[in-house]
Amino acid sequence: MDVADKMSRERRDRRPEPIPFQYVWFQPELVRPGEETSMGPEDRTVVQLLAELKVEVPFGVETGRISGSAVANPQVPTEAQNALSRSQKYFAQSGTVQVTITRDQMEALRRIGAPGKDVEVMRSFKNDQNVTFSKHCPGCQRWIHLGGAEREGQCFCGQNYRVVFDLTPENWSLPKEMRCMDCGDELSISLGGSGPKPWHAINGHQMQCAACAKKQLADQASESPPRTRSR
Ligand SMILES: [Zn+2]
């Protein structure tokens, strides 16, 4: 036995034992005859989707990927669950209903004007008493006044949002009226107090009470000296 042969033998002996019978079985996806022609949930048009969502326009239709835990619903039979996980991992949501959709359908909805993933939707509802509501910004938790008209806006923090009036059923537990964006004090309460307490308009739908404005100024003043020193 020459040296080269000996070395190659040693190398071979040092190799880990191959694990026998370790096969990964790929199940081919079979398309049953007639399946492509039948109208499945994947084939819904955007018009049909809007009808299912009970909205006329896609302005307030949130879409996105369904998280893993939501798909693995033990109530759903395994076969249906497999079909679901293959093709329908996305949702579309209005103020009334949520439906499961495909990625293509999500993209189609966004193409016709549904908000993209960088836009948060905040829902309110119209009422005869003309009561308006406020909600926390999903980005920074500051308060935003939802007001009385559907619109697009941007929070003080830069978060883009849309206000939609399709909340069903009506949720009267939502905090009412315009509030200080920082502390959440109702505007009307502070205006009723004694003496001038000027509120600061930050933008069309966010205000800051006098106390929070003062606090912000103080915070900025205490923060700025070290910032200018450390260069
Ligand atoms: Zn914000």
Ligand SMILES: [Zn+2]
């Ligand atoms: Zn405040």
